[in-house]
Amino acid sequence: MEKIELIKPDDWHVHFRDNEILKAVVPETTRHFSRAIVMPNLTPPILTGNDAIEYKKRIENEIPKEDEFLPLMTLYLTENTNKDELKKSYENGLVFAAKLYPAGATTNSEAGVKDIQKIMPILETMSDIGMPLLIHGEVTNQEIDIFDREKKFIDTTLHFICTKLPDLKITVEHITTKEASLYVKEGNRNLVASITPHHLALNRNAIFVGGIKPHNYCLPILKREEHRKALLKVATNGNSKFFLGTDTAPHFISDKESACGCAGIFNATYCIPILAQIFDNENALPQLENFISKNGAKHYNLNINKEKITLIKSSQNLIFKKYLDVNEQKIKIFDPDFLVFWEVAE
Numbered sequence: 084m085e086k087i088e089l090i091k092p093d094d095w096h097v098h099f100r101d102n103e104i105l106k107a108v109v110p111e112t113t114r115h116f117s118r119a120i121v122m123p124n125l126t127p128p129i130l131t132g133n134d135a136i137e138y139k140k141r142i143e144n145e146i147p148k149e150d151e152f153l154p155l156m157t158l159y160l161t162e163n164t165n166k167d168e169l170k171k172s173y174e175n176g177l178v179f180a181a182k183l184y185p186a187g188a189t190t191n192s193e194a195g196v197k198d199i200q201k202i203m204p205i206l207e208t209m210s211d212i213g214m215p216l217l218i219h220g221e222v223t224n225q226e227i228d229i230f231d232r233e234k235k236f237i238d239t240t241l242h243f244i245c246t247k248l249p250d251l252k253i254t255v256e257h258i259t260t261k262e263a264s265l266y267v268k269e270g271n272r273n274l275v276a277s278i279t280p281h282h283l284a285l286n287r288n289a290i291f292v293g294g295i296k297p298h299n300y301c302l303p304i305l306k307r308e309e310h311r312k313a314l315l316k317v318a319t320n321g322n323s324k325f326f327l328g329t330d331t332a333p334h335f336i337s338d339k340e341s342a343c344g345c346a347g348i349f350n351a352t353y354c355i356p357i358l359a360q361i362f363d364n365e366n367a368l369p370q371l372e373n374f375i376s377k378n379g380a381k382h383y384n385l386n387i388n389k390e391k392i393t394l395i396k397s398s399q400n401l402i403f404k405k406y407l408d409v410n411e412q413k414i415k416i417f418d419p420d421f422l423v424f425w426e427v428a429e
């Protein structure tokens with residue numbers, strides 16, 4: 084039996100949804116994480132500081148008594164976002180960051196931004212006040228192949244924003260390509276990236292080989308093996324510009340196993356054991372704490388957590404629960420295509 088103690092991790096990108104799903108998924112995150120940045124793509128989205136505070140209260144109501152957990156709230160940027168209100172919401176501590184969804188890029192992004200020029204004054208304000216910008220980095224033009232949308236976004240939009248506003252704190256979220264990892268690595272010091280466990284675990288074969296696998300469908304879509312390898316490399320080599328954002332994104336199985344299935348993978352439950360196994364397989368366990376517990380806090384100018392977690396490796400592989408029950412419905416829990424011998428000691 085092997086045992087390691089780590090600083091308790093944070094999740095820098097989570098979807099908690101609302102109502103019955105919120106109730107079911109919040110404890111799955113608070114069990115292993117101290118803080119999380121909460122995505123604002125509800126229907127309707129979180130558009131104002133007041134929306135964020137109301138949503139935060141609904142989240143806090145679902146935190147189990149034994150868990151200490153801080154939700155960090157975000158605003159959903161639109162072409163109509165009022166920059167003075169955004170500034171006030173940030174300066175009064177109602178919100179932690181703002182999220183840029185290109186309109187149509189992913190789940191509940193219809194109200195997002197069509198023309199980046201229209202929000203440049205908002206981004207300038209954010210740069211001035213030090214408010215972090217979180218980006219879903221994919222173009223949405225129908226003529227661009229789905230596997231090329233992240234790269235295209237970097238070449239057109241991200242490079243433009245970084246050049247115009249070098250002091251803006253930017254997280255390119257859930258990166259999936261070698262181009263993104265390279266751009267962030269070599270980009271300005273305020274530019275960082277988050278990476279999900281599923282993009283470290285799987286390549287695009289996991290969606291298509293042996294039959295179509297809707298539970299491995301997420302956005303940005305899984306890419307070729309060479310891209311997964313590039314992500315693994317930056318995640319495991321200790322570069323502080325890269326950190327965990329799980330993008331845990333619950334949908335009912337009835338909405339995933341459908342003629343037009345939803346994008347999103349629910350991975351909160353076994354995220355830490357899966358990552359420990361991935362890092363172990365790469366002989367990179369000494370870097371795990373940087374990736375899950377330190378690098379993100381550093382970028383966001385937050386203290387690292389005081390609490391610790393203990394990971395234990397046994398000779399028996401962990402048996403995953405398959406589903407999370409939500410009343411009469413179910414959410415599939417992410418299970419990668421390999422055995423996991425690590426678990427978090429409760």
Ligand code: NCD
Pocket residue numbers: 098124189190191219300301302303330332333346347348
């Ligand atoms: C997310 C969701 O379901 O809200 N889906 C996903 O595939 N990742 C949205 C997102 O982060 O893109």
Ligand code: ZN
Pocket residue numbers: 096098122330331332
């Ligand atoms: Zn997401």
